[in-house]
Amino acid sequence: MKIEIKLRIAMADGRICEEEVLSLDKPHDRLEAIGLSLAEAKDLLGRLQEHMVAAQAASFAAERRCCSHCGRSQRSKGRAVIRFRTPFGDVPISSPRLHRCTCTAGESKTFSPLTELFSEHVAPELLYLETKWASLVSFGVTVDLLKDVLPIGSTLSPETVRNHLHRMAARAEAELGEERPSFIEGFPLVWARLPVPEGPIVVGVDGGYVRARDGTQSHFEVLVGKSIPEDRENRYFGLVQSHDDKPRRRLREVLREQGFQMNQDITFLTDGGDSVRNMAVAMSPCAEHVLDWFHITMRLTVLGQYAKGLAHHNPSEAEDAARELKRIKGYLWNGNHRRALPCVAWLIDDLDAVETDYPGMKAFRKAAEEFNTYIANNAGMIPNYAERRRYGERVSTAFVESTVNVVVGKRFSKRQQMRWSKEGAHLLLQTRTRVLDGTLRRKFEQWYPGLAVNNPAHQPQVNIAA
Numbered sequence: 001m002k003i004e005i006k007l008r009i010a011m012a013d014g015r016i017c018e019e020e021v022l023s024l025d026k027p028h029d030r031l032e033a034i035g036l037s038l039a040e041a042k043d044l045l046g047r048l049q050e051h052m053v054a055a056q057a058a059s060f061a062a063e064r065r066c067c068s069h070c071g072r073s074q075r076s077k078g079r080a081v082i083r084f085r086t087p088f089g090d091v092p093i094s095s096p097r098l099h100r101c102t103c104t105a106g107e108s109k110t111f112s113p114l115t116e117l118f119s120e121h122v123a124p125e126l127l128y129l130e131t132k133w134a135s136l137v138s139f140g141v142t143v144d145l146l147k148d149v150l151p152i153g154s155t156l157s158p159e160t161v162r163n164h165l166h167r168m169a170a171r172a173e174a175e176l177g178e179e180r181p182s183f184i185e186g187f188p189l190v191w192a193r194l195p196v197p198e199g200p201i202v203v204g205v206d207g208g209y210v211r212a213r214d215g216t217q218s219h220f221e222v223l224v225g226k227s228i229p230e231d232r233e234n235r236y237f238g239l240v241q242s243h244d245d246k247p248r249r250r251l252r253e254v255l256r257e258q259g260f261q262m263n264q265d266i267t268f269l270t271d272g273g274d275s276v277r278n279m280a281v282a283m284s285p286c287a288e289h290v291l292d293w294f295h296i297t298m299r300l301t302v303l304g305q306y307a308k309g310l311a312h313h314n315p316s317e318a319e320d321a322a323r324e325l326k327r328i329k330g331y332l333w334n335g336n337h338r339r340a341l342p343c344v345a346w347l348i349d350d351l352d353a354v355e356t357d358y359p360g361m362k363a364f365r366k367a368a369e370e371f372n373t374y375i376a377n378n379a380g381m382i383p384n385y386a387e388r389r390r391y392g393e394r395v396s397t398a399f400v401e402s403t404v405n406v407v408v409g410k411r412f413s414k415r416q417q418m419r420w421s422k423e424g425a426h427l428l429l430q431t432r433t434r435v436l437d438g439t440l441r442r443k444f445e446q447w448y449p450g451l452a453v454n455n456p457a458h459q460p461q462v463n464i465a466a
């Protein structure tokens with residue numbers, strides 16, 4: 001059968017434009033020919049987009065043809081072509097140039113009315129799609145994905161996508177306020193008069209490493225965090241430690257967007273590192289700093305794996321070590337570092353005395369010593385986890401997977417030999433954290449309010465039953 005698709009546009013000035021867009025010869029006796037093919041759909045969307053954009057641009061230009069002061073028609077001085085990149089193709093737009101009316105003195109002699117409308121040459125929704133997908137998968141896969149499903153311009157390259165993502169992240173960065181040594185505002189009398197806050201907020205902050213592309217170091221540190229309010233949506237945040245000069249402001253803004261106020265309970269669960277603690281310091285007069293139980297168990301798990309390895313060589317010594325580890329875990333869970341630390345010391349002594357051909361023995365001893373230092377250094381941040389749990393308080397923000405693995409691991413992939421510049425990693429972290437917690441679209445709608453109108457999530461629900 002023959003299918004003809006026609007477009008009818010009622011222009012702003014009342015004219016009607018009718019055009020044939022596409023005609024298709026479609027068989028109706030083969031499964032794969034039923035409906036539009038991907039190629040036909042892309043062709044159709046691309047053609048529709050060209051007609052629509054041309055009509056809209058023409059209407060905009062027509063309204064500016066006459067002088068806005070005296071109403072006289074302004075003479076044409078030729079045309080140029082603007083390329084507008086959209087999710088449905090790169091659209092060439094014929095842009096008129098006009099002689100400015102003589103009644104407006106002092107300004108340039110000619111002007112192009114469409115430069116006012118096309119202040120950017122990439123459609124916001126294309127920027128959004130590129131930023132979203134490149135935050136989740138590589139720049140190259142993003143290009144493949146978009147080209148597969150959309151009639152997107154053939155010139156779209158991984159470099160373009162990266163540049164666009166960086167531009168969007170930099171735009172958000174520019175909106176961040178100035179850094180301060182402390183974000184504690186007001187004083188106790190003022191806090192006492194604040195309204196009753198919502199439930200407590202728990203913030204987990206953790207450090208990880210990303211492979212460096214240039215410089216003398218092979219890796220650099222990233223900090224990532226997750227803020228979990230009792231009554232609101234979770235938020236992620238991230239930064240490159242040696243690149244970012246506003247870590248506290250960054251955290252402060254996430255908390256502010258979550259409605260945080262000075263009289264609200266807030267707990268920071270961290271791995272105890274200095275950089276992590278520096279970020280969380282001076283955020284609130286009600287802040288409590290706790291060693292994240294996740295980091296204790298991770299280290300104990302590693303020690304337990306060494307004990308299992310030792311069991312193949314020295315079963316009885318391995319059994320002793322495993323028993324000691326279990327006891328240490330029990331003491332720490334109950335917040336009793338005073339009894340846990342001597343046990344760790346005994347474990348180290350026992351391990352020193354073991355004669356074995358277990359190849360992991362040296363690493364086992366080293367890990368035990370590091371654990372000893374870790375617990376001793378962070379003893380002041382070890383609460384009674386068992387009691388906290390009984391009262392329904394969080395002892396960890398990482399239940400299934402560490403926040404570092406979620407935010408950094410997959411996209412910055414340690415396994416592939418992907419290398420990053422500090423700035424590139426930092427900017428990607430800004431968009432990736434927003435994609436992960438679902439706030440990227442909101443940011444774009446703040447920049448381009450018209451996008452909100454087209455978002456199905458904002459459409460009022462139609463009650464069909466009524």
Ligand SMILES: [Zn+2]
Nearest residue numbers: 067070101103
């Ligand atoms: Zn005029």
